[in-house]
Each structure stands twice: as structure tokens, then as C-alpha cells.
Amino acid sequence: xxxxxxxxxxxxxxxxxxxxxxxxxxxxxxxxxxxxxxxxxxxxxxxxxxxxxxxxxxxxxxxxxxxxxxxxxxxxxxxxxxxxxxxxxxxxxxxxxxxxxxxxxxxxxxxxxx
Amino acid sequence: xxxxxxxxxxxxxxxxxxxxxxxxxxxxxxxxxxxxxxxxxxxxxxxxxxxxxxxxxxxxxxxxxxxxxxxxxxxxxxxxxxxxxxxxxxxxxxxxxxxxxxxxxxxxxxxxxx
Numbered sequence: 001x002x003x004x005x006x007x008x009x010x011x012x013x014x015x016x017x018x019x020x021x022x023x024x025x026x027x028x029x030x031x032x033x034x035x036x037x038x039x040x041x042x043x044x045x046x047x048x049x050x051x052x053x054x055x056x057x058x059x060x061x062x063x064x065x066x067x068x069x070x071x072x073x074x075x076x077x078x079x080x081x082x083x084x085x086x087x088x089x090x091x092x093x094x095x096x097x098x099x100x101x102x103x104x105x106x107x108x109x110x111x112x113x114x
Numbered sequence: 115x116x117x118x119x120x121x122x123x124x125x126x127x128x129x130x131x132x133x134x135x136x137x138x139x140x141x142x143x144x145x146x147x148x149x150x151x152x153x154x155x156x157x158x159x160x161x162x163x164x165x166x167x168x169x170x171x172x173x174x175x176x177x178x179x180x181x182x183x184x185x186x187x188x189x190x191x192x193x194x195x196x197x198x199x200x201x202x203x204x205x206x207x208x209x210x211x212x213x214x215x216x217x218x219x220x221x222x223x224x225x226x227x228x
Contacts, residue, residue, distance in 0.1 A: 042221060042222075043221045044204065046216045090156060090157065101147075101172065104157040107156050
């Protein structure tokens with residue numbers, strides 16, 4: 001069964017600084033990988049996804065993520081954080097065969113300081 | 115398109131009461147899902163419906179039932195609510211095609227069981 005680990009529960013970043021949120025997954029084959037963002041009191045919005053091909057994927061709001069098979073990681077990055085990026089971020093993994101159910105990580109809450 | 119809609123947005127129940135959470139999507143998606151979100155635990159799959167007429171248990175199905183009323187609607191029922199079911203409930207939908215594409219989420223229902 002697949003699993004996802006987001007080792008950082010909270011991260012605080014200064015506005016304008018770079019950001020990297022970590023995600024490690026466990027799955028026996030090449031997975032489908034996703035990053036979702038949840039603003040306070042809102043549902044989840046897809047930031048980006050990886051299915052195959054180029055291991056560096058671009059998403060919305062200036063986010064990108066890199067799939068590293070050797071490290072079983074799919075870390076989310078942004079070169080310059082804005083105050084509006086404060087939210088909770090979830091990494092998720094899906095199987096690439098059969099009916100794909102997503103397994104979510106426990107989330108990382110991003111705080112942005114002025 | 116409204117996307118995925120959920121009703122109600124908020125609900126308070128007493129232990130032992132029953133209620134049904136409603137979910138509808140207007141994107142002509144064939145797969146629908148119910149998740150619960152608890153602090154520090156991410157999203158956990160309760161039930162899903164791969165296509166109209168089918169439903170299956172997810173990770174945490176105990177205490178819940180579902181009905182896939184038609185292609186658009188997927189309801190979640192709590193027959194006898196318990197305080198452990200206090201949570202935020204999210205419905206999601208996805209177009210099932212060869213390969214994979216993302217799930218779209220509703221805004222959530224915040225349920226408190228006293």
C-alpha cells in the first residue's frame with residue numbers, strides 16, 4: 001500500500017524568501033503525485049501533479065515540484081513566498097494501476113512572516 | 115459550472131442523532147469520494163464510488179453509509195452520530211479515464227457531534 005510522509009508540521013518563512021516543503025512517498029512503482037493547497041476554511045485546490053515525463057513540474061501560483069525517484073521524494077518549491085501563500089499544503093500519492101485512490105500526507109502548515 | 119457543492123456547510127448534532135451530508139458535481143465526472151479531515155491526520159478516505167451504481171469502502175468506513183443517487187450526487191449518512199465523528203468532511207469527484215487526472219474538492223462540511 002502506498003503512503004506519504006510530510007515531515008514538517010509547521011514551517012515559517014519570511015515574505016520574499018524561498019520555500020521548500022518536503023514530501024516522501026512509499027510505493028512499489030512509479031506513482032502519480034500531487035500537491036494540494038488548503039486556505040483556512042476552504043476546500044483543497046490542486047497546485048500541480050506528476051504522472052510521467054519531465055521530473056520538474058510547474059504548477060499554479062508560481063509553485064514547482066521535482067520528482068526524485070532515487071529519494072522517493074516530491075518536494076514543493078517556490079522562489080519567493082507571498083503573504084497570500086500562508087495555508088496548509090498536502091502531498092498525495094495515487095497508484096498508477098487499477099482504480100486510483102489518493103493517499104494524503106498529514107499536511108504542512110505554512111506561516112509567512114512580514 | 116459550480117464544480118463540487120456540499121450541503122450543509124456547518125452542522126451540530128447530538129450523540130445518537132442521524133444526518134445525511136449531500137454532495138453534487140456538475141462536471142460530468144464518474145468517480146466520487148468522501149473524505150474526513152482531522153487535525154494532524156490529513157485526509158482519510160471514507161467511501162468512494164468509482165462509477166454510478168457502485169460504492170466501496172475506503173480507509174475509515176465504520177459508522178458511515180453512502181448512496182450514489184445518480185451520476186451527479188453522492189451522499190454520506192451518519193446513522194447514529196458519535197463524538198469521534200466530529201470532523202470536516204470533504205466530497206471530491208474525478209473523471210475516470212485511461213491514465214489519471216486529479217480529484218476536484220468541494221468546500222467541506224464542518225460537523226460537530228456533542
